[in-house]
Amino acid sequence: MGQREKVERRPRPGGRSARVVAAVRQATLDLLLRQGYDGFEIPDVARLAGVHPTTIRRRWPDKQDLVADAALTHMGDQIPIPDTGSLRADLVQLVNEVVAVLARPPLLALLRTQVALADSAQIRIASRRFWTARFEGTAAIVERAIARGELPDDTDPLEFNEMAIAPVYLRILVTGEPVDDCFIDRCVERALRAFASRTSGPANP
Numbered sequence: 001m002g003q004r005e006k007v008e009r010r011p012r013p014g015g016r017s018a019r020v021v022a023a024v025r026q027a028t029l030d031l032l033l034r035q036g037y038d039g040f041e042i043p044d045v046a047r048l049a050g051v052h053p054t055t056i057r058r059r060w061p062d063k064q065d066l067v068a069d070a071a072l073t074h075m076g077d078q079i080p081i082p083d084t085g086s087l088r089a090d091l092v093q094l095v096n097e098v099v100a101v102l103a104r105p106p107l108l109a110l111l112r113t114q115v116a117l118a119d120s121a122q123i124r125i126a127s128r129r130f131w132t133a134r135f136e137g138t139a140a141i142v143e144r145a146i147a148r149g150e151l152p153d154d155t156d157p158l159e160f161n162e163m164a165i166a167p168v169y170l171r172i173l174v175t176g177e178p179v180d181d182c183f184i185d186r187c188v189e190r191a192l193r194a195f196a197s198r199t200s201g202p203a204n205p
């Protein structure tokens with residue numbers, strides 16, 4: 001009976017595997033933030049995570065794979081999809097969430113790393129996977145707005161959300177211009193006007 005209890009209480013391999021993956025991702029993010037992309041290698045991640053480098057290389061063949069996975073997995077959990085019952089309110093909340101997330105040094109460092117490594121095939125694949133998932137999530141805002149009659153039936157969710165959110169990324173990652181409430185309101189208003197005008201003329205102020 002004692003032996004049976006030991007068997008039943010033994011942690012499942014899947015649980016340990018998940019803990020190892022989480023530890024490796026967190027160690028990668030910590031090193032990326034503290035030392036930059038060029039400041040560490042896989043053995044450094046292994047030491048910080050408490051695992052053997054071979055364990056890391058089985059899942060992530062090289063450093064680019066590791067950084068892409070850790071960064072984009074972390075970023076994917078940061079921005080909730082609002083559902084206020086109003087397209088305008090949803091969009092304002094979403095853009096504000098994006099701005100708040102990009103104001104955090106770790107997330108900003110991750111995005112800049114993603115941009116700096118855009119020539120890497122692994123980074124491009126991981127980035128495409130991340131942005132596809134993000135826009136699939138934010139598509140719900142547009143789909144609900146169409147159902148409520150706030151947008152034309154043929155509105156493309158990707159184009160709509162790009163129009164509203166892309167200027168924020170441009171200012172934060174490229175130009176360094178301020179992103180304040182007035183700027184956010186203008187981004188939202190431009191998207192609403194552009195897509196509403198396709199069927200009903202210019203939107204009301």
